[in-house]
Amino acid sequence: MNDDTIGLSRRKMLVGLGAVGVASAGAGLGTTAYFNDTETFEDNALTAGELDLFVHVDYSEDQGSYGSWSTDPGTYVDGNVVGGEEDGEPLSIEVSDLKPGDSGEGEFCFSIVDNPAYMWMCGEVTANDENGQTEPETDADATGGDPGEGAGELADAMQVTVSYCTDDGEGGMAVGEEIVSGSLAEVMLALQAGVPLSGDGDADAPLDGREPFEGVESAFDDEEPNVAEQCVCFEWVVPTGVGNEIQTDSVAFDFEFYAEQSRHNDGTNNPCVDETVVTQYDNDWKGQTLGTPTDGSVYTSVSFGENQTVLSFAFVDDGDGVDFLDAGDYSSTNLPVAVDADADGTHDWQVIWQPNAAFPDDPFGYVENTGGSYGPAQSLPAGFSAAKVGNTIVFGIPNSQIDSTFRLLAYGSTGGEGPVAKVNDDPSMGPDFYNSADAVEFSD
Structure with missing residues (x-):
């Protein structure tokens, strides 16, 4: 609701009607005539506010001599589309030739235009495949190379940590309290059930008493992201102790962030579940x-x-x-x-x-x-x-x-x-x- 476009508040309207009523009662004493008058309040308007979530993404990965990769500076997602373009594609990150010791990290920061909101992080493993077995993998993995769904070992081998983080003022991010950690399979299990986020970075905040994320007037200020203080950082690594059991395996998963207005809301609605x-x-x-x-x-x-x-x-x-x-x-x-x-x-x-x-x-x-x-x-x-x-x-x-x-x-x-x-x-x-x-x- 935009108060600038409302010609008359409820309180003012009640006062106005009261004044008309008193005048009528006073004028009616001692006379057979009824004085009357009408005052009109024109062009009243109620304008709905908005809630539009932008997710600003900074992601990079390190695969040693094989190379490295990162998102372009200024990458953001609006409506699941990179850069907010109407005909664009969802942000997709693919890592090939994964080896023990490889790692990556991502930062997700939020512009919620223009209402404060409770936020949730959702996710799901969409594939965890064996893709056959090489001879060294056969020695390390006795499952027989079953090509069926969920037969791969990569989701269990990768270690993931999701934490709150904030801008450290020097071009980096200061990592705060841990939200969830474990194997990729364990973290994505938690995310499929829905993980509530707290606007003050308190990982122990109760479901029905956590702080919402603040709203901003616009997603960008002089072309720079205008974001809430708390961001979410995501780190993954394939430990060097992992062996041949992950050869040829592949895993795919989705992340999703959801914002819901905090006004008249207790934050307990879980959008990640059915x-x-x-x-x-x-x-x-x-x-x-x-x-x-x-x-x-x-x-x-x-x-x-x-x-x-x-x-x-x-x-x-x-x-x-x-x-x-x-x-x-x-x-x-x-x-x-x-x-x-x-x-x-x-x-x-x-x-x-x-x-x-x-x-x-x-x-x-x-x-x-x-x-x-x-x-x-x-x-x-x-x-x-x-x-x-x-x-x-x-x-x-x-x-x-x-x-x-x-x-x-x-x-x-x-x-x-x-x-x-x-x-x-x-x-x-x-x-x-x-x-x-x-x-x-x-x-x-």
């Missing part, structure tokens, strides 16, 4: 008196990707210093998730986060329904992945192992001394890890 269900912690489970209760919500989200479906569980506590996922606050805290992969009424398997259970993939495990009972915890099956990012638990499930319509039951427990977090259609019911009648159904 569906979100919000449930409240239960501090009165079966009438028990809880020793260390805490209030909060769990945001259960599902993202249907090209190759995998991502389940994420973001825990938002009330700021009392007691955190649902903190094993120091609740020594037995855990999150089992039962999945009816084909929505036929029976849960097929569970994926579990439990930091003190000594699982094979500590702190993550997998158990399968063998026809009315669950066996001991196993390592996550091939193609499954999991990560804990701040107060969010994320599971990646290959699309071959889950249908586009499935049912999910989650039952976060703190071991009896604190609240539980239930995700099912009837929160008053206890969890049924076999029958999925009360589970939440999701569909692509």
Whole structure:
């Protein structure tokens, strides 16, 4: 809204009407005539504001004697198009002849015209291919060179760090707090679930209490980028310890940044996912008196990707210093998730986060329904992945192992001394890890 184009504010309008009413009442005393007068307020206008996100990109890579590459100075993306040209192409960075020791880094800075906004970073691995095997790779990789989706090792071999960063005033960037790090596969798993960004660079800011990014009047000032203070830096490296297992492999992935106005908004809307269900912690489970209760919500989200479906569980506590996922606050805290992969009424398997259970993939495990009972915890099956990012638990499930319509039951427990977090259609019911009648159904 542009106040300069509004001829009359609401407050002024009310005062004007009040004055007319008093004059009419006073003039009506002692006379049979009704005086009247009309004042017209013309050319009133309401003008909507705008929100337009520009992402300024500075990227470079170092491949030693093979060479180096960087984006052109002044590269920016507007509407997913490089340079904002209407018929342009999305920014695409390709690295060929990748070897151990190669590295790259990118900086993403933001012009949000002209309203402050909450921001999210999204992403997805779109390909992770084996592309056959050479003779040296066969000795190092016993998978047999399966050309199928997700068979490559490169996404697991590359190490990635995403951090906040700011202009250091000397032509470089000062790296701040880390947002997410790990293998490329782990980082992209977190990004497919959606990573909220904080305008003050606080990596620990709560989902519903973080600072928005400031707005600017224009994306450029005298042809120089006019950006918010906080930028996001992205660094990748293929460690020198990686061997022949990555020969001929290739990986492709997408980044996306999303801005949503902060006015009349709490920043909890996750644009990276397809569906979100919000449930409240239960501090009165079966009438028990809880020793260390805490209030909060769990945001259960599902993202249907090209190759995998991502389940994420973001825990938002009330700021009392007691955190649902903190094993120091609740020594037995855990999150089992039962999945009816084909929505036929029976849960097929569970994926579990439990930091003190000594699982094979500590702190993550997998158990399968063998026809009315669950066996001991196993390592996550091939193609499954999991990560804990701040107060969010994320599971990646290959699309071959889950249908586009499935049912999910989650039952976060703190071991009896604190609240539980239930995700099912009837929160008053206890969890049924076999029958999925009360589970939440999701569909692509």
